Amino acid sequence: MSSEIQSILNAFEQSQRQGKAAFLATVVGTQGSTYRRPGARLFITDDGETVGLVSGGCLERDLFEHTQLMQDNRPKIVTYDHTATEDILWGFGLGCTGTVQVLVEPLNPPHDSLTFLAQCWRDRVPGVLVSIIQVEGSATQLGACLTLTSDSISVLGKTEPDLIDAIIPDAQSVLQHQQSVVRQYELATRRVQVLLEFIQPPIPLLIFGAGQDAMPIAEFAKTLGWHVTVIDCRANPLSYQRFASSDQVILTRRDTLDRLAIPTGAVAVIVTHNYYDDLETLRVLLPASIHYIGLLGSKQRTKRLLQELQQETIYTEVQLSKLYAPVGLDIGAEIPAAIALAIVAEIQAVLSGRSGNSLKYRNASIHETYPDRITPPRGRSFEENGNAQAVTAHSRT
Numbered sequence: 001m002s003s004e005i006q007s008i009l010n011a012f013e014q015s016q017r018q019g020k021a022a023f024l025a026t027v028v029g030t031q032g033s034t035y036r037r038p039g040a041r042l043f044i045t046d047d048g049e050t051v052g053l054v055s056g057g058c059l060e061r062d063l064f065e066h067t068q069l070m071q072d073n074r075p076k077i078v079t080y081d082h083t084a085t086e087d088i089l090w091g092f093g094l095g096c097t098g099t100v101q102v103l104v105e106p107l108n109p110p111h112d113s114l115t116f117l118a119q120c121w122r123d124r125v126p127g128v129l130v131s132i133i134q135v136e137g138s139a140t141q142l143g144a145c146l147t148l149t150s151d152s153i154s155v156l157g158k159t160e161p162d163l164i165d166a167i168i169p170d171a172q173s174v175l176q177h178q179q180s181v182v183r184q185y186e187l188a189t190r191r192v193q194v195l196l197e198f199i200q201p202p203i204p205l206l207i208f209g210a211g212q213d214a215m216p217i218a219e220f221a222k223t224l225g226w227h228v229t230v231i232d233c234r235a236n237p238l239s240y241q242r243f244a245s246s247d248q249v250i251l252t253r254r255d256t257l258d259r260l261a262i263p264t265g266a267v268a269v270i271v272t273h274n275y276y277d278d279l280e281t282l283r284v285l286l287p288a289s290i291h292y293i294g295l296l297g298s299k300q301r302t303k304r305l306l307q308e309l310q311q312e313t314i315y316t317e318v319q320l321s322k323l324y325a326p327v328g329l330d331i332g333a334e335i336p337a338a339i340a341l342a343i344v345a346e347i348q349a350v351l352s353g354r355s356g357n358s359l360k361y362r363n364a365s366i367h368e369t370y371p372d373r374i375t376p377p378r379g380r381s382f383e384e385n386g387n388a389q390a391v392t393a394h395s396r397t
Contacts, residue, residue, distance in 0.1 A: 002200075002202050002203065002224060002225030002226065003223060003224050003225030004041070004052050004053075004225070005041070005117060005121065005225065006121065006202075006225045007051050007052065008024075008041055008043040008051050008052050008114070008117075009114070009117065009118050009121060010051075011043050011045075011049070011051040012043060012107070012114050012118070013118075015045050015049075016109060020045045020046055020047065020049075021045065021046040021106070022043065022044065022045050022046070022106075022107045023043075023044040023045075023046075023067045023070075023104060023105065023106050023107060024041060024042070024043060024044070024104075024105055024107055024112075024113060024114050025041065025042040025043075025044060025054055025063045025078075025102050025103070025104045026039070026040070026041050026042075026054075026102065026103045026105075026113075026131070027039065027040040027041075027054050027100060027101070027102055028077070028101050028102065028103045028131065028133045028182075028195050029099075029100070029101035029133065029182070029195075030098060030099065030100055030101070031098060031099040032082075032083060032098030032099060033098040033365075034055075034098040034099075034100050035053075035054075035055045035056045036053065036054050036055060036100075038180070038195070038197075039180065039197060040052070040053065040054045041054070042054045042060055042063060043114075044063065044064050044067050046067070046068075048064055050064065054100070054102055055080075055100070059080060059100070059102070062078075063078065063102060063104060066078055066104055067104060067106075070104070070106065073106050074106075074141060074142070074143075075103060075104060075105035075106070075141065075142040075143030075144075076103075076104050076105075076142060077101055077102070077103055077104075077133060077134070077142060078101075078102045078104055079099065079100070079101050079102075080099065080100045080101075080102070081099045082098055082099065082100075083098065083099060101133070103131060103133055103142065103143065103195075105142075105143040105144065111154075111156050111157070112144060112156070113129055113131070113143075113144040113147075113156075116129055116144075116147040116154075116199075117129070117199060120149070120199045120201055121201060121202065123201075124201045124202060124204075124227065125149055125150070125201060126149070126150075126175060126178065126198065126199060126200060126201055127147060127148060127149040127175070127198075127199040128147070128148040128149075128171045128172075128174045128175050128196055128197065128198055128199065129144060129147055129196075129197045129199055130144065130145055130146040130147070130148070130167055130171055130194060130195070130196050130197070131143060131144045131145065131194065131195045131197070132145050132159070132192060132193070132194055133182075133193050133194065133195050134192070134193035135190065135191075135192050135193075136190060136191040136192075137189050137190040137191060138160075138189075138190035138191075138192065140159065140160065140163065140190065140192060141157055141158070141159075143156075143157070144156050144157075145157055145159040145163075145164070145167075145194075146159070146164060146167055146168070146171065148168070148171045148172065148175060149175070150175065153168065153171075160187075162187055162188075163185060163187060163192060166185050166187065167183075167185070167194060167196070170183055170196055171196050174196045174197075174198050175198065178198050178200070179198060180195070180196060180197045180198045181195075181196050182194070182195050182196075183196060201227075202225055202226055202227040203221075203224075203225075203226040203227065203266075203267060203347075203351065204226070204227045204229070204263040204265070204266040204267070205221045205226045205227065205228050205229070205266070205267050205268070205269070205347075206229050206231060206262070206266055206267070206268040206269070207221075207228065207229070207230045207231065207246075207268075207269050207271065208231045208233070208268065208269070208270045208271065208272055208277070208281045209231075209232070209233075209269075209270065209271035209272040209273065209277075209296075210230055210231075210232035210234065210236065210239040210242065210243065210249075211271065211272075211273060212336060213271055213296075213336040213339060213340070214230065214243075214269075214271050215242060215243065215336070216336050216337045216339075216340035216341075217269055217271070217340040217343055217344065218230060218243055218245065218246050219245065219340075220340050220341065220344040221344055222245050222246065224344070224348070227247050228243075228246040228247050228248075229246065229247060229248040229249075229250065230243045230246050230248070230249045230250070231250045231252060231257075231260070232249065232250065232251050232252070233252060233253060233254050233257070233272060233274070233277045235251040235252065235253060236251070237251065239251065254276060254277050254280045255280070257280050257281060257283075257284045258280075258283075258284050260284060262284070262285070262288040262289070262290060264289040264290075265289065265290070265291050266288075266290050266291070267290070267291055267292040267293075267294075267347050267350075267351070268281075268285055268290060268292065268293050268294065269293075269294040269296075269327060269343055269347075270282070270285075270293065270294065270295045270296060270327075271296045273296070275301075275305070278295065278297070278305060279305055279308060279309065282295070282305060282306075282309060282323075283309060283313075286309070286315050286319050286320070286322070286323070287313075287315075287319065290322060291322065291350070291351065292322060292324065292347055292350050292351070293322050293323045293324065294324045294325070294327030294328070294343055294346065294347065295323060295324070295325035295326070295327055296325075296326070296327050297325065297326060298326060299325065299326065302323075302325040302326070306320075324346060324350070327342075327343050327346065328342030328343045328345075328346050329342045329345050329346045329349070329356050330342075331345075
């Protein structure tokens with residue numbers, strides 16, 4: 001979803017320059033079969049421009065019409081119920097047999113949800129966006145009411161202090177465990193349902209190696225909106241040009257790899273095609289707080305590398321479990337583009353806690369719904385420790 005968010009943020013910035021009124025539609029609840037899961041967003045301007053999707057394309061026009069009727073400029077919940085059979089004929093014709101709840105809210109910078117998303121994206125820090133999605137017995141306004149990062153809390157609008165006090169500990173828990181939840185609060189004479197959404201910054205991908213086969217990996221990752229850093233141990237200045245679309249290119253040497261600042265929760269792919277570069281890269285990455293290490297090469301070659309490394313260091317089972325070698329899903333990939341597809345797909349599956357198998361064989365729902373309580377984390381962690389630096393660094397701004 002990260003590339004979609006980036007497109008929405010770009011459109012938001014442009015609408016501000018042009019002085020257009022804008023709205024944000026966010027899926028906050030689903031039941032049954034639906035096209036998108038909670039957290040999907042649609043950006044809408046007052047002249048009908050839209051960026052993003054909350055459905056297969058059938059709800060977007062109707063949501064624009066709802067923005068035209070928001071004369072009081074107050075957020076609202078729009079519910080689409082497609083469970084009835086006749087919906088195929090007389091409704092939106094989805095045939096999805098599900099229900100979708102969409103929060104539609106006007107954007108009023110600097111105190112709105114999209115401005116907060118832009119901040120998390122720009123600073124590459126995780127956060128929590130809290131939105132009120134249902135109210136009973138109170139005049140509490142729907143929509144974003146609080147934002148939270150590790151070092152800041154901001155209250156949006158005029159939400160009652162007792163509700164804010166109840167929300168903050170839960171928001172801190174969401175940030176800690178990196179898991180969105182929907183909570184219901186019983187306060188005096190009112191009942192309030194709240195979505196506490198974990199905002200994940202762009203995934204930091206480190207590509208070790210700057211050969212031809214590294215290029216499609218970087219391109220696929222940028223298409224997904226990931227933050228891509230290419231590390232070239234050959235220190236070839238042409239790598240700047242070849243990886244111009246990447247966020248950062250680092251020219252270094254094998255003996256200075258240990259100077260790299262590895263972002264916590266990053267993912268890494270090793271495609272150096274050099275045994276000793278791979279050896280040193282693994283020596284740096286295996287102890288790091290990293291979520292995934294993909295290594296190009298055969299199982300026999302990997303076994304030899306690990307045997308050599310373990311002569312000097314004993315790695316834990318958890319550290320070794322992060323290593324995926326040979327890298328990539330088994331899709332019969334032969335050419336660099338197909339190999340890159342297999343690699344990026346495997347990373348996506350690992351980060352999502354999915355098997356990477358065909359959906360044909362999945363018995364559970366495709367989309368996970370937000371729980372009403374925090375469950376044990378999967379071990380992911382995304383913290384920005386600054387850009388990696390070693391010898392010579394070249395960053396896009």
